[in-house]
Amino acid sequence: MTSQTHDMLDDASDLLLTPGDLDLAALDAGLGHAMGRGIDYADLYFQRTWHEGWVLEDGEVKEASYNIDGGVGVRALAGEKTGFAYSNQITADALAETGRTAAGIVRSGERQRVAPGVAIAPAARYAGIDPLSGLSAEDKIAMLKLADRVARAADPSVAQVSASLTGVHEVVLVRASDGTLAADIRPLVRFNVSVIAVKNGRRERGSAGGGGRFAMARLRDDNVAERYAREAVRQALVNLEAVDAPAGQMPVVLGPGWPGILLHEAVGHGLEGDFNRKGSSAFAGRIGERVASKGVTVVDDATLADRRGSMSVDDEGTPGQCTPLIEDGILTGYMQDKLNARLMGMAPTGNARRESFAHLPMPRMTNTYMRAGSDDPADILKSVRRGIYAVSFGGGQVDITSGKFVFSASEAYLIEDGKITAPVKGATLIGNGPEAMGRVSMIGHDMELDTGIGVCGKEGQGVPVGVGQPTLKLDELTVGGTQS
């Protein structure tokens, strides 16, 4: 690993520092500006991203865009205080100016030394490659056109098809006053198909997509264009037949994979270190307590190979890890960045993430999922007399203080006498995180991760995440439909 680490650092240094006449040795001086009086920790976060997006509509790729972004974010910490400034110039002058600005958060106290940089040698969780190269523009366009053809051929009711192919090549380098020196090259790609189907005057949407931290060429090799096109059409056709959702409290069965967004919202956010340090989370101070039914084990795992939420190192240079959050129903840990870990007397867990150099890092989820249980998914459905089976969701939200969460199903069905019957539309599920986790009564053996589509928003910052879970039964949840 050591040689690869050095390569990674050298590559990152070439891409980030060299253009502005800087090198790794120059960062100590740069960091010195941020380590002003009374500052007990400072870090420099260098980032550059190359983003490419191709969009197909009406059978043609009419639009494509390319974006280059980059700069340095400088953070200075003093106790619970944070000073932050950033610049899109990576030069010695910019480091001096942003460093002094960030350090202005306190103006008295001792001046501490910057520890010599020691390169962190994390295990690589994905290949440090530029995912945009390796496929020609023609190849990319051909993939999008294939998706269009497949979707239109799949059913005559398909009226509109849009497909997109996006990729980001991200290079980061972190140098902190505690001696941290780490670099990472993070590929991220995604392919999406969305269709509108029209039948008998009714109009419905279906969509599917996925990706991860790998080369765009793998999307082609995995034939995702065809698969996601078929899946999007299937979902739209299901929704064309959907009846209004019922309203009220009833058992809810969640399908495997993407419905793990429930865990992300209902549990995950409430276990982020910052909310617990401030006591604003419904889970604050509850480590060691039962917060979910027996059998419920939830982890946040940055180490999964090539996954959308994975990180070899986090945005503070801490190696990504697998952190148990709930074990057999007992709350065992929080997700931490350095600031919150230090203030809570805990260890960082590699969960510091930021949208970009122009944003402050916070404790964030990576890939969060529930481990498999032992129930047969068929038995889980059979156990429900009247309820909802939700297999896909549009999105969700949580109020971490009250624990209330909401999420909206984009594909769901009625369960009647143990059988899946009519598809339903417009079903919103609402509940309270800790309460809902206590109502998990059956856990399937079919754990699945999502296909790689999640974006998590917190305090205005979006980061890619993964979710997953097996088929789950919750004995009671409020379904917000229109039919009583």
Added chain:
Amino acid sequence: MTQAFDAAAQQDLLESRTRVALDLARQLGAEACEVGASVDQGVGVSVREGEVETVELSRDQGIAVTVYVGQRKGSASSSDAGEASVRAAVEKALAIARHTGEDPASGLAEAALMATDLPDLEVHHPWPLSIDEATELALRCEAAGRGVTGIKSSDGASLSSGEGVRVYANSHGFLGSQRGSRHSLSCMLIAEDENGMQRDYDYTSARDPRDLLAAEAVGESAARRTLSRLGAQRPATGRMPVLFDPTLASGLVGHLMSAIAGGALFREASFLCDRLGDPLFPEWFSLGERPMEVGAMASSPFDNDGVQTRDNVFIQDGRLASYMLSAYSARRLGLATTGNAGGARNLRITAPLERREALLERMGRGVLVTELMGQGVNGVTGDYSRGAAGFWVEDGKIQHPVEEFTIAGNLETMFQGLVGVGSDTDTRGSIHTGSWLIDEMMVAGG
């Protein structure tokens, strides 16, 4: 602000960069080109429990280039507006335009539509505020909130102040520049009773710092809102009237605007396709925009295509009077642009306004919704189902807080079922509206 920001110099710089980009694009083979550039600078201070928590200085800039070669298009952008980056963006955009397909609708807006009336709409009011002064305001705001009996703790108060310049230019020779500012102060507090914790917030926001509410008033209001949520129950399940708080009513206006936006219409991704002229609201309701309003949140004399903005009426006497179109979406639909590239600006409602008490009385028994959660709005079908919190209303009076329930319906039915608009207009955003009383929705609670 502690960082110097010379808006005039920044404007000169951005204008010269956009001209460089346009010239370069022309030289390298683009038949038409458009360039947007912006720079924003600001300070954000947040305090919690009487201590400074973060001080953040921001400076963001970017330049985006779109080139047209025949009916082909390519776009590229960079967060750096230096000459090398501008050149790289132009070259990349041209490279992309070699691969994209022909689009008959592609191209700049017609030259004759370019804005010529470019008055200063007075949306730039810099606030020469030091970090210490910003901190002081945030601390006063939070202290006022924490001082209210019953407040357990604070989730913080934040002050942010920023200004910027944006420039749009295209190869018709149009160049528009606008300087703007925005300042806001917010406070979030936590209260607790035997049923658990509740939190809520309030904020003030304005282009001119003199229009901000007093820091203490924001903190006290956040405290009142937080305390009013304690003891929340779940409402009964059933069909009943729903009163949307002004901040949420403006969200309903937003859903309407999304559904009549050209992009949704030509993609057939709207429940309002082919509905021009249809009655969507009661006859007493009209909705229009005032893009040239002096000092307002979204004022601009030109849209994102460089087209002169105008006072569009979208809903006239309840009927859908106009879609919201850019040059591109208009061409796709065979219509003319409405000067709405980038959206609507300063939406205003014309309706007989009623006091909130009167609306509550008309409602009789139902829920007043003050918070919505989740993304349960389907723009394709109009289906609406969202998590909510608010207050139970019985005999026309607020009885107790309610939470953990959903409200569901369909936007089209909800618009038809609008029975009253409140005089409690929220003027903080670009959509100004009071509360909306909807005659019936499905409430799913306990």
